[in-house]
Structures are given as C-alpha cells and as structure tokens.
Amino acid sequence: MMKIGIDISQIIYQGTGVGRFTQGLTEAILNYDKKNHWLFFFSSFRQSLNKNIEEKIWQKGHQLISWKLPSFFLSFLFNDLHLVTKPLINTFSSLNSLDWFITSDWIELPISIKKATVVHDLVYCRYPQTLPKKIIKTQEKRLHWVKNETEIIFADSNATKDDLIDYSKIDPQKIIVNYPGVSIFTPPDNLIKKTLKKYQLEEKKFILTVGKIEPRKNIERLIDAFNKLNPANITLAVVGPQGWGQIKFSSSNIKYLNYIKDAELYSLYSSCLFFVYPSLWEGFGYPIIEAMALKAPVACSNTSSMKEAAQNCALFFNPFDVEDIKLKMKMMLENDKLRKDLVAKGKVNAKSFTWKNYYLKLIKTLSTFK
CATH class of the missing domain: 3.40.50.2000 (Glycogen Phosphorylase B;)
Structure with a gap:
C-alpha cells in the first residue's frame, strides 16, 4: 500500500x-x-x-x-x-x-x-x-x-x-x-429538447464551439470564417466562460451562451450539425473527445495534441488561416457522407480515453x- x-x-x-x-x-x-x-x-x-x-x-x-x-x-x-x-x-x-x-x-x-x-x-x-x-x-x-x-x-x-x-x-x-x-453521459431526448428550447436553437441547425473566451481559443478567427461563409439558416453557438479576451458577438446568427452546465453541453453536442474547435494550441483537447463520444462530427485545428486526440477522425484546418477554417466548415455543411463517416470513426476513437x-x-x- x-x-x-x-x-x-x-x-x-x-x-x-x-x-x-x-x-x-x-x-x-x-x-x-x-x-x-x-x-x-x-x-x-x-x-x-x-x-x-x-x-x-x-x-x-x-x-x-x-x-x-x-x-x-x-x-x-x-x-x-x-x-x-x-x-x-x-x-x-x-x-x-x-x-x-x-x-x-x-x-x-x-x-x-x-x-x-x-x-x-x-x-x-x-x-x-x-x-x-x-x-x-x-x-x-x-x-x-x-x-x-x-x-x-x-x-x-x-x-x-x-x-x-x-x-x-x-x-x-x-x-x-x-x-x-473523458466522462460523459448520453442525454435523454427530453433534456435535449428542453436545452434547445432554452437557448433558442434548432436541432442540426447550428454549429457548436466550446472554449473559454481567451485569445488562445481563437474564437475571433472562427467568427470571421463563419461570417464570410454566412450559411443560410445556420447558427454558430459559442459555449464557454468569460476569460481575459473580449469578443463582440454582433451577428444575429451567432449566439454566445457563456458557461453552461454539463447536461446542457452534452445536449448541444448531441444535437449540433457539427462541432468545430479552432484553438491555437492545446495540451489535450477535451471537447474534441466529448463531441465524438456524443456523435458530433468534428472539425478542428491541425496543431499540437489535437491531432493526437482526434487521430484520423476529424476534418483538420490551419487555425491561423481564416480561409481554411471557412473552407472546412463549408465542406462539413455540404457533405452529409463526410459527417456520417466522421461520426462513426469518432465514436470508436472516444472509447479509448x-x-x-x-x-x-x-x-x-x-x-x-x-
């Protein structure tokens, strides 16, 4: 002992x-x-x-x-x-x-x-x-x-x-x-519906990102890419506590939800069209694995540990390049088969953590x- x-x-x-x-x-x-x-x-x-x-x-x-x-x-x-x-x-x-x-x-x-x-x-x-x-x-x-x-x-x-x-x-x-x-639970349908109603989101009609509002999380470039893409009837939902960064969420199709409880976060993972993680650098990248475990297709940065965590189960982009972020988001929006393939591979990958x-x-x- x-x-x-x-x-x-x-x-x-x-x-x-x-x-x-x-x-x-x-x-x-x-x-x-x-x-x-x-x-x-x-x-x-x-x-x-x-x-x-x-x-x-x-x-x-x-x-x-x-x-x-x-x-x-x-x-x-x-x-x-x-x-x-x-x-x-x-x-x-x-x-x-x-x-x-x-x-x-x-x-x-x-x-x-x-x-x-x-x-x-x-x-x-x-x-x-x-x-x-x-x-x-x-x-x-x-x-x-x-x-x-x-x-x-x-x-x-x-x-x-x-x-x-x-x-x-x-x-x-x-x-x-x-x-x-990674510790998660699969939210029941009634909790998912309740969460979507609370935050005025529609199932499979929003893109989800998670991260503390600070420069390293690179939310500003993601917002730039999303605004340039300007997809019809799609919302970008940003979840994460305030840090030391300041971002203006001025577009009507971008919602900042601040910190939310895990049960609600898991509900959003389960109901988003896809999950995007634009962080500049991570030691691991919890949200990537959480999203995969809850059957969300993942697009994320090609730097640091994120490639380790995601393996070949995500669509990668250069987090410093707004155009590349925009391109990969466009691919995720338009390609149903890509999203389904990523969900299948991601679910298997998540089980190893x-x-x-x-x-x-x-x-x-x-x-x-x-």
Missing part, C-alpha cells in the same frame, strides 16, 4: 480543461483505488469543495486537508518563495509520511518527499501573447521547481512532452505521457518507480 497526497484545488474551475481533468482524476481515484491511502489537499478562498466529493473521500477511508487561502497567496508562497510559514508547519509535517505527493499545474509545494506532477500544456512558452503576465510568471516559477524537484511528470500528450523537452530541457525519461479520460486507464497507468508508474 502507498500513501499518496494530491492537490485537487483546481476542481473548482468548472467549464475549463483543468477543472474537468481534476474532477475526472479525483472521481477515478475514489472509484477505482481499493488498495492505497490518499490525502486530498484543497484550498480556495471563496469556494468550497463539492459536498458529494468531500463525503466520498471520508467514506472511502481517505483524508482531506482544506485551507481557505487564495491561489495568488499560495503561488507567491510556494512558487516564488518556496517556503512554508509557521501556521502551515503542522499541516506540512503530516505530509512527510507520504510516499508521493501529486502537485497541481498551479503550485509546487516545498516538501522533501517524492513528487509527481501533471503538465497540461506549455502555451505560455509557445504563445505568451495570448496569456496574462500573471499566469506566465506563475507557470515559469512553477516549472523551475518541476524541473529541479519532481521525480515524475505526467504529460497530457506527446505534444506537451515535446514542449517540455524543447522549452524546459527536462530529461525525457522523467516524462510519462498519460492521456486523460477512459479515466480507469489513466488511473491504472498513474498508479503503475508510481508503484514501480525506482
């Missing part, structure tokens, strides 16, 4: 890839681990951990440490200063009995036990102009400690592994590629580390 600690603080960021990852991994540990003992670490100044997850942690015989501290303070304390203050010493002394601690992609704890971490992407290296300076600084500091103190790095994709090697000169033998799982597989590889890696 191993004693393993894990930081799940980022579980609160609903509607984001990192939030989905943390939620999925937490549930996988609680569902599949019958042997090891886990200590879950959670900190948020304003939000609390979901009660169902908290109760399940204790019911399964694990432990939970909760702090009411803001993320910027922890980042300064652990990433910048890399030290522990007196009020936190008791908590940290309890961590010394652990065999492993798995850090989040936001802070690196200054502890002497073996550490593993997850790196989702290195967007701040490739496209720093798409991120706020605060995030760039935090990731730079964090990666310094990852490089120097972490025994194992789990990368979401080979694209992320390559970036870790190229930009950070990290030893390739420390990096393990482990594809995240499970949280059980992720959990099993993680545990095997930790238990066999020498």
Whole structure:
C-alpha cells in the first residue's frame, strides 16, 4: 500500500480543461483505488469543495486537508518563495509520511518527499501573447521547481512532452505521457429538447464551439470564417466562460451562451450539425473527445495534441488561416457522407480515453518507480 497526497484545488474551475481533468482524476481515484491511502489537499478562498466529493473521500477511508487561502497567496508562497510559514508547519509535517505527493499545474509545494506532477500544456512558452503576465510568471516559477524537484511528470500528450523537452530541457525519461479520460453521459431526448428550447436553437441547425473566451481559443478567427461563409439558416453557438479576451458577438446568427452546465453541453453536442474547435494550441483537447463520444462530427485545428486526440477522425484546418477554417466548415455543411463517416470513426476513437486507464497507468508508474 502507498500513501499518496494530491492537490485537487483546481476542481473548482468548472467549464475549463483543468477543472474537468481534476474532477475526472479525483472521481477515478475514489472509484477505482481499493488498495492505497490518499490525502486530498484543497484550498480556495471563496469556494468550497463539492459536498458529494468531500463525503466520498471520508467514506472511502481517505483524508482531506482544506485551507481557505487564495491561489495568488499560495503561488507567491510556494512558487516564488518556496517556503512554508509557521501556521502551515503542522499541516506540512503530516505530509512527510507520504510516499508521493501529486502537485497541481498551479503550485509546487516545498516538501522533501517524492513528487509527481501533471503538465497540461506549455502555451505560455509557445504563445505568451495570448496569456496574462500573471499566469506566465506563475507557470515559469512553477516549472523551475518541476524541473529541479519532481521525480515524475505526467504529460497530457506527446505534444506537451515535446514542449517540455524543447522549452524546459527536462530529461525525457522523467516524462510519462498519460492521456486523460473523458466522462460523459448520453442525454435523454427530453433534456435535449428542453436545452434547445432554452437557448433558442434548432436541432442540426447550428454549429457548436466550446472554449473559454481567451485569445488562445481563437474564437475571433472562427467568427470571421463563419461570417464570410454566412450559411443560410445556420447558427454558430459559442459555449464557454468569460476569460481575459473580449469578443463582440454582433451577428444575429451567432449566439454566445457563456458557461453552461454539463447536461446542457452534452445536449448541444448531441444535437449540433457539427462541432468545430479552432484553438491555437492545446495540451489535450477535451471537447474534441466529448463531441465524438456524443456523435458530433468534428472539425478542428491541425496543431499540437489535437491531432493526437482526434487521430484520423476529424476534418483538420490551419487555425491561423481564416480561409481554411471557412473552407472546412463549408465542406462539413455540404457533405452529409463526410459527417456520417466522421461520426462513426469518432465514436470508436472516444472509447479509448477512459479515466480507469489513466488511473491504472498513474498508479503503475508510481508503484514501480525506482
């Protein structure tokens, strides 16, 4: 039996890839681990951990440490200063009995036990102009400690592994590629109808895109391509929380739905004409697999991990080229056979991304580390 600690603080960021990852991994540990003992670490100044997850942690015989501290303070304390203050010493002394601690992609704890971490992407290296300076600084500091103190790095994709090697000169033998799982359910017809009515959309009469409103998600080029294409009786539905980008959704046939609950999102995946994902760079690309699992044909960027995730089951375009995005959307609109072929292949592809597989590889890696 191993004693393993894990930081799940980022579980609160609903509607984001990192939030989905943390939620999925937490549930996988609680569902599949019958042997090891886990200590879950959670900190948020304003939000609390979901009660169902908290109760399940204790019911399964694990432990939970909760702090009411803001993320910027922890980042300064652990990433910048890399030290522990007196009020936190008791908590940290309890961590010394652990065999492993798995850090989040936001802070690196200054502890002497073996550490593993997850790196989702290195967007701040490739496209720093798409991120706020605060995030760039935090990731730079964090990666310094990852490089120097972490025994194992789990990368979401080979694209992320390559970036870790190229930009950070990290030893390739420390990096393990482990594809995240995707957890979804198939929405019933009545929920789909209710969701479509709520957002004033018609089944198979809209194109869906999902992503936080920030420059990296490339929504502006998608909107340009859609406006140039100007398809009759087709709406572009944009789902995702507000980030640090600003986009004007001025066209009557473009609807910005903001963040919506998963049940509604799954209903839109299931009823859209096709799904388009124009992101400039991703560490994995959850929406691609979610869309495929719910039988939506997918068109997406031909960069980074998106080609890994989608395999040969999507129609690819250059995300920097508005004309190419427009052309591929036109092909999807006009070619029924293309859409049906992509649905069939995508459904098979999506089945390979499970949280059980992720959990099993993680545990095997930790238990066999020498």
